[in-house]
Amino acid sequence: MRAIEYQGAGGTEVVAETERPLPVPGPGEVLVKVAAFGLNRADVQQRIGVYPPPPGASDIPGLEVSGIVEAVGPEADASLAGKRVCALLAGGGYAQYVAVPEGHVLELPDSVDLVDAAGFMEVAATVVSNLFLEANLREGQNVLIHGGAGGIGSMAIQLCAAAGATVFVTASSDQKIAHCLALGAHHGINYRDEDFVRRTAALTGGAGIDVILDVVGAKYLASNVRALAVDGTLVVIGLIGGAKAELNLGALMAKRARIIGTTLRARPTEQKARIVDEVRRRVLPLLESGRLDLAIDRRFSFDDVRSAHEYFDSGNHTGKIVVRA
Known part of the structure; x- marks a missing residue:
């Protein structure tokens, strides 16, 4: 699969495309075919070398994605297959596929644009x-x-x-x-x-x-x-x-x-699942009813991730930046 990595620590010049093996969902995980990923300050901090991924997490940046569940691992809910979801990650989002614990995904209402939903979960x-x-x-x-x-x-x-x-x-x-x-x-x-x-x-x-x-x-x-x-x-x-x-x-x-x-990225899986449940209870109804603005400032293509980082670094954006996978 196509993915983005940081070739060292520094400015946007270290952002580069690479190829990585397709992830295989483990027990309790699902494989998401990524439609888009959100760009967050944590991604920039990782790029400049001050916020490394937690132990065991992918070195590929990206803490949130939206997409379609393409495969379901052992012990995961089979009914999630084919669902439109957004997901909270510890890393790995800047890619065409990502494996994520099923407790860290939310099924999206049909009314929500799949690309724009990439900017929802982390915030x-x-x-x-x-x-x-x-x-x-x-x-x-x-x-x-x-x-x-x-x-x-x-x-x-x-x-x-x-x-x-x-x-x-x-x-x-x-x-x-x-x-x-x-x-x-x-x-x-x-x-x-x-x-x-x-x-x-x-x-x-x-x-x-x-x-x-x-x-x-x-x-x-x-x-x-x-x-x-x-x-x-x-x-x-x-x-x-x-x-x-x-x-x-x-x-x-x-x-x-x-x-x-506090930080969110390195929390244990169970804590993150409880937070996602609270997002489902407290926030998803607002999103479904149209009362929540995802505040997407700009959308970039996968081939233009470096420009997305340059725009973030400029400090001129409001709301979220998302990148189509």
């Missing part, structure tokens, strides 16, 4: 696991989403608004703020022009933010704690702004706040 699982399962976001709470115009942010805005939360976002331009507001965010903060701590304090009457979803890391740590409400929760899922920072523990304790650090 939906990330948002559900972090905001709802870890942080226990509830109706009536204030939530701040950093990087609101990206793939994770675009999904988080919609799921938080649907859950009855008041949604605050940060983004780098007025165009990206407009994107966030169109998806249902209540307040947008251009972080190049405004201090999000002061702005959220003003907008909440000094109450602060109950849950913060942060992709920045060290650069925002102290500011995030200041922005939190009493009993608030900060969930750190990215380190764009560095991995090490000093923290005033007194400020954290005074607010009875929690800081949670």
Whole structure:
């Protein structure tokens, strides 16, 4: 089969097509003929050499795909054969076929475009696991989403608004703020022009933010704690702004706040299956009813994966980028 690999660590010049053996589904797995795969920040981090695949995972990048179940392995549900699905992966998505545990796939509604569905699973699982399962976001709470115009942010805005939360976002331009507001965010903060701590304090009457979803890391740590409400929760899922920072523990304790650090890719199979079940319960009805915008910014061809990475690196995208296989 055709696949994409990284020939070393670096810029888009390391992205190259290769040939790999066709995967064989093992016990409890299905073989998906890939229609498209999503491009995520984790793929870029793997490309530059700072986010290697977990032990046992494929070195082929790609954490989510959509496609058709072509074969079913031993002990897997035979009724999945021929189904339109999307899948959550630890790796291997940049290819024409991928084997995946059956608990990590979702059958897609007929109304959902199969190519666009490639951009659904990773962001939906990330948002559900972090905001709802870890942080226990509830109706009536204030939530701040950093990087609101990206793939994770675009999904988080919609799921938080649907859950009855008041949604605050940060983004780098007025165009990206407009994107966030169109998806249902209540307040947008251009972080190049405004201090999000002061702005959220003003907008909440000094109450602060109950849950913060942060992709920045060290650069925002102290500011995030200041922005939190009493009993608030900060969930750190990215380190764009560095991995090490000093923290005033007194400020954290005074607010009875929690800081949670998580990743999705290396979680055990059983944990991922539970997250996928929660996506099925919480998010799939929104997708099926047309109330969820997959926010696909641009679609690329398999022959143009390098251009897809260049576009991601430019920082100009909003929402998701998908690549047809």
